[in-house]
Amino acid sequence: MNSHAQPTPAVAVKGLEKRYGSLQALSGVSLEVEPGTLFGLLGQNGAGKTTLIKILLGLVAPTGGRASLLGQPVGGLAARREVGYLPEDHRLPDYHTAPSLLDFYGALQGLTRRERQARIPPLLEMLGLKGREKLRIRGYSKGMKQRLGLAQALLHRPRVLFLDEPTDGIDPVGRKEIRDVLLEEQRSGVTVFINSHLLGEVEQLCDRVAIMRRGHLLVSGTVAELTHIKPSWLVGFDSSPADLCWEACQLEPARPGLWRVHLDSPGPDGLDRFLAEAQSRGLRLRHLEAERATLEDLYLALATHDRQAP
Amino acid sequence: MTDHASQASPARENNPTSPPSPRLLRAFCAMLLDAWREFLDAKILLLLVGLIGLLFAVALTGRIEPQPAGKNYLDLSARAMAADLEGVDLSQESVASMAGRLNGSVVWIAKAEPLGADLPTGQWNVELKRSFVPLVAGPLAAEEVQARFGRIADGQLWRVSKAEETSDALGRTVGMQSFQLTVAPGADLRLLWPHQFSLFGDSLDLTPPRGAPLGLEVLILQKLLTTGLGGSLLLLVSVVVTAAFVPNMIRKGTLELLLVRPLPRWVLLVMKYVGALVFVTVLLGLLVLAGWLITGILAGIWSPGILLALPSLILFFALLLAVSVCVGVLTRSAVAAMLVTVTYWAVLFIAGQMHNQVVESRLREENVGKLRPTSVVDSLRGAKPRREEPLKAGRVPFYRTAVGRVADGIYTVLPHTEDLDNLVDRQLMRDLAVSGPFRALVERAEFSWSQAVGLSLLHTLAFLAVACAIFSRRDP
Numbered sequence: 103m104n105s106h107a108q109p110t111p112a113v114a115v116k117g118l119e120k121r122y123g124s125l126q127a128l129s130g131v132s133l134e135v136e137p138g139t140l141f142g143l144l145g146q147n148g149a150g151k152t153t154l155i156k157i158l159l160g161l162v163a164p165t166g167g168r169a170s171l172l173g174q175p176v177g178g179l180a181a182r183r184e185v186g187y188l189p190e191d192h193r194l195p196d197y198h199t200a201p202s203l204l205d206f207y208g209a210l211q212g213l214t215r216r217e218r219q220a221r222i223p224p225l226l227e228m229l230g231l232k233g234r235e236k237l238r239i240r241g242y243s244k245g246m247k248q249r250l251g252l253a254q255a256l257l258h259r260p261r262v263l264f265l266d267e268p269t270d271g272i273d274p275v276g277r278k279e280i281r282d283v284l285l286e287e288q289r290s291g292v293t294v295f296i297n298s299h300l301l302g303e304v305e306q307l308c309d310r311v312a313i314m315r316r317g318h319l320l321v322s323g324t325v326a327e328l329t330h331i332k333p334s335w336l337v338g339f340d341s342s343p344a345d346l347c348w349e350a351c352q353l354e355p356a357r358p359g360l361w362r363v364h365l366d367s368p369g370p371d372g373l374d375r376f377l378a379e380a381q382s383r384g385l386r387l388r389h390l391e392a393e394r395a396t397l398e399d400l401y402l403a404l405a406t407h408d409r410q411a412p
Numbered sequence: 413m414t415d416h417a418s419q420a421s422p423a424r425e426n427n428p429t430s431p432p433s434p435r436l437l438r439a440f441c442a443m444l445l446d447a448w449r450e451f452l453d454a455k456i457l458l459l460l461v462g463l464i465g466l467l468f469a470v471a472l473t474g475r476i477e478p479q480p481a482g483k484n485y486l487d488l489s490a491r492a493m494a495a496d497l498e499g500v501d502l503s504q505e506s507v508a509s510m511a512g513r514l515n516g517s518v519v520w521i522a523k524a525e526p527l528g529a530d531l532p533t534g535q536w537n538v539e540l541k542r543s544f545v546p547l548v549a550g551p552l553a554a555e556e557v558q559a560r561f562g563r564i565a566d567g568q569l570w571r572v573s574k575a576e577e578t579s580d581a582l583g584r585t586v587g588m589q590s591f592q593l594t595v596a597p598g599a600d601l602r603l604l605w606p607h608q609f610s611l612f613g614d615s616l617d618l619t620p621p622r623g624a625p626l627g628l629e630v631l632i633l634q635k636l637l638t639t640g641l642g643g644s645l646l647l648l649v650s651v652v653v654t655a656a657f658v659p660n661m662i663r664k665g666t667l668e669l670l671l672v673r674p675l676p677r678w679v680l681l682v683m684k685y686v687g688a689l690v691f692v693t694v695l696l697g698l699l700v701l702a703g704w705l706i707t708g709i710l711a712g713i714w715s716p717g718i719l720l721a722l723p724s725l726i727l728f729f730a731l732l733l734a735v736s737v738c739v740g741v742l743t744r745s746a747v748a749a750m751l752v753t754v755t756y757w758a759v760l761f762i763a764g765q766m767h768n769q770v771v772e773s774r775l776r777e778e779n780v781g782k783l784r785p786t787s788v789v790d791s792l793r794g795a796k797p798r799r800e801e802p803l804k805a806g807r808v809p810f811y812r813t814a815v816g817r818v819a820d821g822i823y824t825v826l827p828h829t830e831d832l833d834n835l836v837d838r839q840l841m842r843d844l845a846v847s848g849p850f851r852a853l854v855e856r857a858e859f860s861w862s863q864a865v866g867l868s869l870l871h872t873l874a875f876l877a878v879a880c881a882i883f884s885r886r887d888p
Contacts, residue, residue, distance in 0.1 A: 122887075156668075156887075156888070159668075159671075159672050160671075160672075161668060161671050161672065161887070161888050162887045162888070163887070179674040179675070179676070180674075182672055182673065182674040183674040185672060187668065187669070187672045189665055189668045189669065191664070191665050192665045192666070192668070192669060193663060193664070193665035193666045194666070194669070195446070195450070195660070195666060197449050197450055197452075197453035198446075198449060202449065205442070206442050206445065206446050207669070207673070209438045209439060209441065209442030210439045210442055210443075210670070210673040210675060211673055211674065212435045212438065212439070212674060214438070215438075254669065
């Protein structure tokens with residue numbers, strides 16, 4: 103074995119296509135997620151996020167391209183053994199109690215009775231469902247169902263977790279608990295693939311993020327990389343720099359005496375060129391401050407672009 | 413949290429090495445248990461199982477009491493000694509038409525005294541007289557009387573434990589013999605012995621004043637409890653409850669949670685099917701067993717023929733469930749699955765009844781001019797022989813009419829589930845010595861287990877295969 107070999111990606115997708123009749127749900131999506139990553143997938147409704155997840159889980163067959171999970175082709179039984187899934191709007195069979203449901207799913211997953219008996223009580227405790235073991239699921243609140251849904255996804259200790267809106271319907275304290283659980287999973291080497299509309303949560307939790315629109319993967323990277331794609335700076339000079347900018351640089355007044363500079367290039371070159379230009383015109387720098395955009399800014403910018411697109 | 417993180421990972425360490433068969437078995441057991449929970453969850457189940465329990469409770473209040481009838485059957489047996497009844501086929505000929513078999517003698521009971529009550533379990537002292545035409549028939553030895561008395565084609569009516577000839581040489585010479593016999597009812601006589609059947613103690617009599625043959629009463633009771641009302645109710649409950657199984661399983665948000673498990677989709681569907689079938693089988697088994705026990709307790713008849721109703725009912729439900737699963741997969745609707753299944757059931761029933769009419773009309777035409785089948789007992793009782801009459805001029809037998817041909821054509825392509833019922837009836841009638849026109853119908857060779865079972869299985873598998881094919885290919 104080559105010691106310099108790249109680790110097998112947890113998720114690898116190349117040129118993935120999916121067409122439902124006349125609707126192109128996915129168009130040439132390519133993506134790689136390293137093992138142990140907390141990955142957030144963002145996009146508006148109908149962007150293709152759920153279709154992508156369903157293809158990765160082997161629930162839906164792609165019409166083109168390739169996809170693999172932990173080096174195994176998606177859809178195979180070997181790949182499914184390593185996967186935990188919490189669908190959005192899941193409906194757990196309500197004639198079960200929490201332990202009987204987990205026992206049922208655990209057995210289908212291939213866990214022995216001993217493994218199930220050892221795993222289920224601590225899992226219920228961890229997700230705050232202890233003491234409700236005798237209650238049928240039809241008596242559960244939405245938050246309890248969500249916790250139980252997460253429990254079934256974690257039950258067999260999968261290596262890749264796909265969670266569709268995992269904190270949906272859960273109160274802020276519960277969300278914090280779930281975030282802690284997911285971080286713990288990540289620390290033990292699990293790849294967590296989250297599909298969420300809660301941008302702040304994704305920004306807080308995820309190492310890497312991708313944004314989809316109309317079946318295309320628009321951007322993918324770390325949160326820091328994405329929020330610096332179009333960096334802006336607050337600058338102050340001893341006199342007005344109003345006529346300083348060119349096409350890769352836009353300047354607008356921000357606060358009295360301060361100007362906001364938008365640079366197309368995320369690297370240091372753009373800023374260096376801007377400062378050099380200012381110096382050559384005799385302007386003397388008095389203030390320089392990086393303005394970091396949030397994920398929400400980026401998301402909304404892309405969504406706005408989407409609406410303006412023909 | 414740390415505990416969770418530090419525990420050994422079952423999925424990461426154990427699963428890849430565990431062999432597939434135990435995994436499949438484990439999954440199957442889980443599906444079985446899940447089906448049981450879902451089955452118990454249906455409220456209608458309790459209501460209808462309660463109704464069936466009520467039916468059985470009412471049956472248990474029944475009493476079956478024998479009526480005095482020993483003298484009649486002694487007379488019948490004596491009369492039967494006047495003819496050679498060996499090898500008589502009840503479905504083909506009548507005793508009344510067997511003049512050629514008469515052996516030139518007349519036999520009658522001169523005196524009969526029960527040693528105790530006149531019951532199908534008591535003993536009798538009998539004085540038998542025989543008059544014969546010396547040139548046509550000879551005297552009969554006591555051993556021969558012992559061997560032949562009570563044996564008719566319906567079975568062994570009496571067992572003779574002692575037989576002595578009391579006539580002298582002169583009597584034998586002039587054609588007059590007398591015998592002293594000690595007899596007890598044979599096993600088959602019990603089935604023919606008239607019994608009174610009443611419910612709620614003695615307050616509701618269900619038989620005519622002179623009673624009805626015990627075999628017939630047991631047959632009706634067994635049919636009512638198993639393949640009749642009891643079975644139909646239980647099958648209906650099962651169809652209603654299980655119709656929701658597949659639509660519930662494949663509804664959005666539930667299906668995904670199953671499909672991500674490391675099992676082929678068709679296996680999941682087949683497991684769900686088998687899970688439902690197993691529990692209905694258990695319920696049907698209890699029903700048939702209860703029917704058998706109740707008739708055994710009430711009548712003391714432990715004939716095992718009724719147990720054939722179990723495979724017949726299971727096979728029928730397996731077919732209905734396959735239809736329900738197929739419609740459930742196609743429409744994702746429990747109501748549609750239930751309605752289509754019940755309609756299919758009704759179609760099978762009507763087609764089966766029409767097929768019976770077709771067979772019966774064919775049978776009638778074949779037997780025009782021949783005697784209608786009757787029992788030896790009825791013949792000996794003096795029932796007048798009736799010949800099968802031809803149809804009125806201008807009337808075509810049903811099997812040759814357009815309706816008859818279409819009905820028969822439809823029946824050919826359908827699973828022959830009505831045949832299963834006929835075959836169970838045939839076995840019951842044989843076991844319980846019940847004869848009559850319907851017995852003649854179900855004794856026809858065209859009703860065969862291999863064909864009825866084979867066709868039902870074939871249709872069941874076809875419906876399941878279609879369901880699996882659709883389920884495996886459709887995006888959730």
